[in-house]
Amino acid sequence: MEVVVFSLLNGLLYGLLLFMLSSGLTLIFSMMGVLNFAHASFYMLGAYLAYAMGGQIGFWPALFLAPVLVGVAGALVERYGLRPVHANGHVAELLFTFGLAYLIEEIVKLFWGKQPVPYRVPDVLSQPIFTLFETTYPAFRVFMMVVALLMFGVLWLLLKRTRAGLMIQAALTHPHMVGHLGHNVPLIFMTVFGIGCALAGLAGVIGGAILVTEPGMAHSLGPIVFVVVVVGGMGSLTGAFVASLLIGMLQTFAIAVGASIGDLLRLVGIPVAPHGELTGITLAQIAPMLPFLLLVLILIFRPRGLMGARET
Template structure:
């Protein structure tokens, strides 16, 4: 039992941190520009594919650095030449623009890299076990991923709270016009934030690719969950996104690990239901992929502003 708890916790945290890398960019872009970027997960996919292609030429570590920069640059271009022009036509136009962009990126990826998964793997030496507990190996790569994620979180916090750029971003979050009137170049700031958010998604892709699978469907499968994280955490709240990511990561892994059905739980509370019924016989493990969305519905009903959100939507 103990080993399940330990490894589920580790796995849950790892998955949660990956979700946070993805959703931090999304929530930053949303809070700053009011744009719900539907193509965000597509940038995550691009990160994985770029790193795969570059990794074959220059190795894993340089790719880890270069791929997010490339994705970020691409994101900045999209903001400057696409989103900025669409912006004048209101939020619906922006939404549709990013929606279309997601499709375009999906199709491009299939054209360039094919419709089946590519064999993007971490370097061999990182597949060795970092430690072995109860006969289960925990690979070096997973340790490295956790380190990168934590490092990214600290760097992001430092950037937003302790630097001048961070101050400008935070000011522009709430008082965009005022920052503009004070002589700062707000459009350039927007471009930077959009690019930076995409770069974070790209970084998530670089490490998420070997961890999960690098295939054209990876954006579609993770996309909805990232939105759940942002809504549950509270629109535009970075700390909220952090808590929500970990929460969803842990809930999802623990649901798989617990060997119980709905009836088992109800019966434990003194109710008397059929353990093999149509609904009550459903195991928690088979509910696991649904949990983020159940959480989304519950949050929207009982706490519409999310865990840490300040604004009522």
């Protein structure tokens, strides 16, 4: 019982963290088709900016200002970098973001050095907020959950219920038509990219404090954000949300179970040696790799993803 409750809670937390990281990418990837390899770099930028500003103006203003700055940076990148490259196709765009990721990491090192920086949450948030079977949960984790849920809610409303959101969706499938209707399509794309980056920045402000703020943080985040977006399905914010939670739960429960592959095989009646090289591998050991397995399986058997509107 205890294990189940903990795993549910921890899985939810981790899933929401994943959603924060990948919601911006969902927006960019599914709306513009850009495989933004620098997405995690904008996340890192958010963390570092919040750390730098937090020292001057405090955490709360930084929580708002840092994402805005990252968003502006993202919009500038789109306007002066991606837009000229777009005509050369997706591979060119992808490589542009590839190079950008290198660049941002080096710039971060130039400004803040190669060691981790002491970026922490304010004292108010590091207080424990509730206790469950002796395990305390600090307010920060709950705060993160709330922010992630708010992000989801606001984005969803923005896309489905506002004029601007409808225009964005229309511009994706029929850019020329939207252009003929008198809307500024390039501006829409720039805004989408900027907002996507700002969301990554916001995730950085929060994630950087919970995790470790160091120059390798973008690199270590790796391609997990792509997994969320693809598993969730192109163009589906809800899909990304569900995929995040699914991956969070999957990973957390795999750790909690701790059975080995051999145990599982014997459970279904295949007698194998319990501690062979292959059969001795435990679920906990491969837990962080499960999302990638999920990615491959989903793409082979259901390329639309969980809730995607279309194949890519």
